[in-house]
Amino acid sequence: MDLAARLEAxxxxxxxxxxxxxxxxxxxxxxxxxxxxxxxxxxxLKGLATATAEERPRLGALANEMKQRIEASFASxxxxxRTAASASQLAGEKEDVTEPGMRPPQGHLHLVSEAIRxxxxxxxxxxxxxxxxPEVDWDHFAFEALNMPKDHPARDEWETFFVDAPVSETxxxxxxxxxxxxxxxxxxxxxxxxxxxxxxxxxxxxxxDATHVPMFHQFEGLFVDKQVSIAHLxxxxxxxxxxxxxxxxRSRLRPxxxxxxxxxxxxxxxxxxxxxxxxxxxxxxxxxxxxxxxxGGAGMVHPNVLKAGGIDPDVYSGFAFGWGVERTxxxxxxxxxxxxxxxxxxxxxxxxxx
Ligand code: FA5
Numbered sequence: 001m002d003l004a005a006r007l008e009a010x011x012x013x014x015x016x017x018x019x020x021x022x023x024x025x026x027x028x029x030x031x032x033x034x035x036x037x038x039x040x041x042x043x044x045l046k047g048l049a050t051a052t053a054e055e056r057p058r059l060g061a062l063a064n065e066m067k068q069r070i071e072a073s074f075a076s077x078x079x080x081x082r083t084a085a086s087a088s089q090l091a092g093e094k095e096d097v098t099e100p101g102m103r104p105p106q107g108h109l110h111l112v113s114e115a116i117r118x119x120x121x122x123x124x125x126x127x128x129x130x131x132x133x134p135e136v137d138w139d140h141f142a143f144e145a146l147n148m149p150k151d152h153p154a155r156d157e158w159e160t161f162f163v164d165a166p167v168s169e170t171x172x173x174x175x176x177x178x179x180x181x182x183x184x185x186x187x188x189x190x191x192x193x194x195x196x197x198x199x200x201x202x203x204x205x206x207x208x209d210a211t212h213v214p215m216f217h218q219f220e221g222l223f224v225d226k227q228v229s230i231a232h233l234x235x236x237x238x239x240x241x242x243x244x245x246x247x248x249x250r251s252r253l254r255p256x257x258x259x260x261x262x263x264x265x266x267x268x269x270x271x272x273x274x275x276x277x278x279x280x281x282x283x284x285x286x287x288x289x290x291x292x293x294x295x296g297g298a299g300m301v302h303p304n305v306l307k308a309g310g311i312d313p314d315v316y317s318g319f320a321f322g323w324g325v326e327r328t329x330x331x332x333x334x335x336x337x338x339x340x341x342x343x344x345x346x347x348x349x350x351x352x353x354x
């Protein structure tokens with residue numbers, strides 16, 4: 001057979017072989033066998049060297065034509081195999097809309113936010129209105145108007161952060177509020193009586209241990225009307241204790257001294273960690289140490305505070321209380337949190353338990 005006939009036979013055979021190929025890998029093997037540097041076509045083309053000068057241009061053109069035919073058949077087989085592969089992959093991935101769906105994990109509000117909602121709802125039910133007073137405020141509202149003159153030693157207990165801001169001639173320095181009691185006089189100055197306020201806000205003190213964090217929340221109740229007495233205070237506190245802690249826990253009022261209430265009390269709850277015994281597994285309870293945990297202070301609003309709020313103490317009286325939200329939450333039935341700082345560690349293993 002001469003070179004021209006052998007070239008045509010090679011192209012024909014290549015086209016037939018390519019038609020039977022089922023995988024891309026096999027196609028590549030064939031491509032190397034026909035068109036590779038040491039393939040059949042390269043082998044035939046060596047014959048060109050021995051062709052006569054007249055024959056060489058015709059054979060060269062024919063060799064090119066055959067090479068293009070073989071390449072074209074490989075290209076179209078490659079395209080067909082790729083299309084078939086992706087079609088079968090898509091068929092395998094077809095979505096079954098009747099399959100049960102996967103539920104994305106569902107989060108919940110932070111425990112402190114949940115406690116704030118619950119506390120607000122309990123007081124709103126008995127006619128208190130939730131207010132928001134500033135969390136960064138003048139010394140005047142945080143201390144002075146609360147019957148705590150400048151340099152009074154009682155201020156030390158609040159371990160206050162002062163803000164580096166211009167000092168006001170009338171209201172003094174700016175502070176990160178160490179308690180929500182700054183809302184008392186601010187609420188009175190709104191001039192609407194009677195007052196039934198529940199002010200819940202962030203508060204700050206330079207403290208950190210198992211029962212103290214530097215940023216915490218307080219809820220401040222203020223009730224001002226004619227003929228308000230300690231009996232009303234006790235009634236409101238009992239209502240809150242029943243609603244928030246349930247019927248089994250005990251509370252007590254302990255005489256205390258605050259400059260802005262007279263008389264004043266601290267309110268304790270029997271500890272939920274040691275069930276009021278002061279002992280856990282024979283050792284002192286790390287949260288309360290004595291069976292009772294202080295939740296906050298309360299008392300009858302001092303006449304000087306009513307005056308600072310523009311209210312006549314001979315006509316009106318009132319009571320106020322201020323409690324820590326985190327401490328109150330820690331004492332809830334079934335919540336066995338024995339270190340307040342864990343509430344702010346953002347550890348999902350802890351938070352997901354609730
Ligand atoms: C006060 O802050 C008074 N303003 C409360 C008050 C209001 C008394 C109205 C009378 C009338 P005290 O410093 O005791 O009081 O703080 C109240 C409560 O805030 C504490 O019992 C505790 O529950 C919470 N608390 C105080 N400091 C921290 C802290 N660093 N971390 C977490 N909770 C705290």
